[in-house]
Structure formats: C-alpha cells, structure tokens
Amino acid sequence: MIIGVVKEIKAQENRVGMTPAGVDTLVKAGHTCYIEKSAGLGSFFTDEEYIEAGAHILDTAKEVYDIADMIIKVKEPLECEYEFLRENQIIFTFLHLAPNLQLAQALLKAKVIGIGYETVQLPDGSLPLLSPMSEVAGRMAVQVGAYLLERTNGGRGVLLGGVSGVEPAKVVVIGGGNVGINAVKGAVGLSAQVTVLDVNNARMAYLNDIFNGRIMTLMSNSYNVAKVVKEADLVISTVLIPGAKAPKVITEEMVKSMKSGSVIIDVAIDQGGSIATMDRVTTLDNPFYIKHGVIHYAVANMPGAVPRTSTMALTNATLPYVLKIADKGPEKAMQEDGALRKGLNVYKGKLTLSAVAEAQGLEYTPSEELF
Secondary structure (H helix, E strand, C coil): EEEEEECCCCCCCCCCCCCCHHHHHHCCCCCCEEEEEECCCCHCCCCHHHCCCEEEEEECHHHHHHCCCCCCCCCCCCCHHHHHHHCCCCCECCHHHCCCCCHHHHHHHHHHEEEEHCCCCCCCCCCCCCHHHHHHHHHHHHHHHHCCCHHCCCEEEEEECCCCEEECCCCECCCCCCCHHHHHHHHHHHCCCCEEECCHHHHHHHHHHCCCCCCEEEECCEEEEEHHHCCCEEECCCCCCCCCCCCEEECHHHHHCCCCCCCEEEEEEECCCCCCCCCCCCCCCCCCCCCCEEEEECECCCCCCHHHHHHHHHHHHHHHHHHHHHCCHHHHHHHHHHHHHCCCCEEECCCCCCHHHHCCCCCCCCCHCCC
C-alpha cells in the first residue's frame, strides 16, 4: 500500500503522523511511504532521517494526497485540505466529528474511508490510540495549571504544593479515566490537595487504593461538582464519551462561584467541551482567556506543545493498526479487528458512528451492514 504523511497545519501543531522508525517498519513490510517535505521538523525529525528509513519526500501536501492510498495524520483535515480528499482514500487520524459538522460533511462528500483514532475501542472499553495522548494531556494539564496560577499570568499567585506553614492549592479533577489519573499523578507529585470526582464507584476505589489515601474521591453529581469547584484553585475536567459530544458538567453558575484568579482546563474541548463557559477553542499561541474572573484554558491539541514525546508515543500506538490496514486492506482489517471497526467514522459516503449521527442529526449506517 502507498502511505502518505503530510505536515500538520493546525496552529502550533508540531506533531507528525509517523516517526522515521515507523516508516522503517512499514517499508520493511513491503509498503511505500511518501512524506511531505519538512513534515517532521516540528518534532525534530529531519527529511534525511525519513529518507534513510526508506521514505520518499514530496514538496507539497497535495502531491502526497494525490498519490497515497492511506493518509496518516495527527489532527483532522482542515478546510483548506478538503479539496485534496479522494474517493476510497483512507484517512487515519484524530477526527473528533461530533462537534464538527463541516468536516463530517466534507468527508462524506469526498467518499473517503475515515477512521478516527479516538474511537478505536477495545472490548474492555479502553481507547488504545487515544490513551497515549490522554496520558500526555493529563500530565500537561497540571503543568499548565501551575503556570497559569502564577500572578504574572493573571492567576491567584498560588503554588500548587504550598510551603511549610502554608496550605497547598486545591486541585479538582473531574473524571478518573486515563487523563484524570495522569493529572492526579502530577498534582499529587507536587503535593497539592487533590479531589477526584467520577461516576464509577469501582474506579474511585481503585484511585483511593493506588494513591494510598493521598486524595479525596467523590461521586460526580451536580451537587458535589458545585461544592468542590467553588473552593478550587485549579479545576481539570476530563469528561469524555467516545465519539460523542462531551456532556456539560460545569455550569456557568458554578464558574461564577469560583475564586478570582482560579484556573479551569477542559481537556475534552476537542469533543465540544464539558464546561459551559468554554465557548471557544483556543490555540497554543493564544491558549487562554478570562471569563467571570476565571482563567479558561481551552486548547484542543495540548500534546502538540510537546511534539517529540507525543509523536513517538502516538506512533507506538497507531503503527500496529496502520500495518494491519496496509497489509490486509481496510475492510478485511476491520472485519478481523472489532476495535478497529469501532474506529470507523465514515465509509464511502455513509456515516457509520451513531454518536456523531445523533450529535449532527445525520443518517447513520452501522458498519456491519457495509462489509
């Protein structure tokens, strides 16, 4: 199969869809790789490294789209890329279609085979291709929150861990999944006072156990959320429903009740966001705004700030699936791998993800009916 990797063009997005090591594996498996010139430089992977791994370099994204059977990306195609999409071409990337009707319609019109990293799901409910980026985002959220709490950035001037004789900052993490647990690790490591809310009692018991009583856990409901958010210095919301819009768990009234200079970070903003006052998506070059006296951080591609680490972690996760699709073709690969089939969002003009159809009001065709 001919596999193409293009340069990411989203603001301050320096990740790249495949490392030279990944290219080496694909080439040795008998596939051909084309890389857009300078695609890896943001992650400090040079064209020479890709060439040494066996790739061919092309000058423009259009040339890569024109020749590739499968495009490997990090972020969803942007509007200026829609014209490059070809019928039957495989687009394997983070798609996040639920809040993006324009992209959904463009993919359907082009009749591509669109597989979203974020919806590939194992039988146990875990998301293997979202997981490494969730780990990065969770750890970054604490770093970012600590930075924004500094007075020079408009924050309350609070040190997360406090010092002798001074209480630590209060950190609230909503959601105890992969993002949440990594945020908790970071906050506990900095000696903050941490409260985690989740709807799953078993998950809370697990968190209590692994953190050996160093955190407080609460059932996530509107009463408890309102109570802890009001007192928090830093709130990290990680609520996510695979493929669907994130539910709003923090209302505007809750945000109004927060202390001036406190910080909220919505890690689910690429799925529409779980905080009512997150009414815009920000970028890494202009990452936050202030509303009701509270600093709002709404960057949709947080791992793009640490692109080398993120690219290597993402390639580690995606490469086995890329190989499976390249070796067997998308239909056979998805027939044999139920997790990969769950990743299918659009197939040759048909929408195959029910959560997106519900969010967009579009017609839905189960993948089982197609192949």
